[in-house]
Amino acid sequence: MVFPVPPLSIDAGIRSPVNTMSECNHCGAHVSERFARVFADEHGDIYACPSCSANAGIAEVARQRARRV
Ligand SMILES: [Zn+2]
Numbered sequence: 146m147v148f149p150v151p152p153l154s155i156d157a158g159i160r161s162p163v164n165t166m167s168e169c170n171h172c173g174a175h176v177s178e179r180f181a182r183v184f185a186d187e188h189g190d191i192y193a194c195p196s197c198s199a200n201a202g203i204a205e206v207a208r209q210r211a212r213r214v
Contacts, residue, residue: 167189169194170191174197176194193210
């Protein structure tokens with residue numbers, strides 16, 4: 146017996162393209178969607194946020210951590 150593709154997965158794919166609720170992978174703080182879009186890597190992982198790298202240069206930290214993983 147062959148099951149058809151579950152409609153649930155199709156619906157979810159359309160309604161939520163990427164994770165809308167983003168968290169910093171480093172400290173777990175919630176970050177805005179815009180922030181996530183800028184600093185997340187291709188997997189949607191965020192390695193630094195204003196909470197854990199306030200004045201340290203977020204872009205540099207994110208790039209560093211992304212490269213190490
Ligand atoms: Zn953080």
